[in-house]
Amino acid sequence: MSRPARLLLDRAPSPIGELLIVTDEAGALRAMDFQDHEHRLDRLLKTHYGPLRPEPGATPVAIRDAITAYFAGQFEALNTLAWVTNGTAFQHAVWTALTRIPAGETITYSELARRAGRPLAVRAAGHANGSNPLSIVAPCHRVIGMDGALTGYGGGIDRKRWLLAHEKAL
Structure with a gap:
């Protein structure tokens, strides 16, 4: 970039x-x-x-x-919004995939990896998700655990819960 x-x-x-x-x-x-x-x-x-x-x-x-x-x-x-970030090609794929999750919906980390083009790279997708520089704009709060748990969110689980409730995803 x-x-x-x-x-x-x-x-x-x-x-x-x-x-x-x-x-x-x-x-x-x-x-x-x-x-x-x-x-x-x-x-x-x-x-x-x-x-x-x-x-x-x-x-x-x-x-x-x-x-x-x-x-x-x-x-x-x-x-x-137009956004420009530095990062690896895979991080950009993950962050772009995040922007394509509609409000009111959630996906799992494995689905995020699939949407980013590397279905076996679940941990890497999780790491890229956690390195997201565009809080809310690239909505990493819409990614949840396989069991539906509200796992990890850089802004805190309370904010993640608020954002998902705001978007009517909870």
């Missing part, structure tokens, strides 16, 4: 905690996480962008509006 010239960091309220939104100079979404996981976001940015640090800057209106619409129940609004 291309390296941006600048990264911009903004904050936005949400019903489940303040969001940290990282965009680039072209207005593409690069990363999003929760404020209480700012250390994880910082580590991810260092991994993907090296010494380039985000500076304060406003989130493009289209991104802010889509996030607001999502929390107002218009779940498809996030599907319109």
Whole structure:
């Protein structure tokens, strides 16, 4: 992936905690996480962008509006967002597969691996899911355990439960 010239960091309220939104100079979404996981976001940015640090800057209106619409129940609004992330080809396949899980539905990690084109790479799909830099936009919260358990979510199981209930998946 291309390296941006600048990264911009903004904050936005949400019903489940303040969001940290990282965009680039072209207005593409690069990363999003929760404020209480700012250390994880910082580590991810260092991994993907090296010494380039985000500076304060406003989130493009289209991104802010889509996030607001999502929390107002218009779940498809996030599907319109342009995003660019660094990562491996397999990670991109997993993150793209996540964006294709409709709101209100869940899939298992084995199904995620299948949809990413590597049906035997269940653990790798789980790891890529856990490395997802686009919280909510690439809806990793829609991936559940084989037994239906709400397993692992970087934002916390309570947020995962809230998001799935919000989307009427629970």
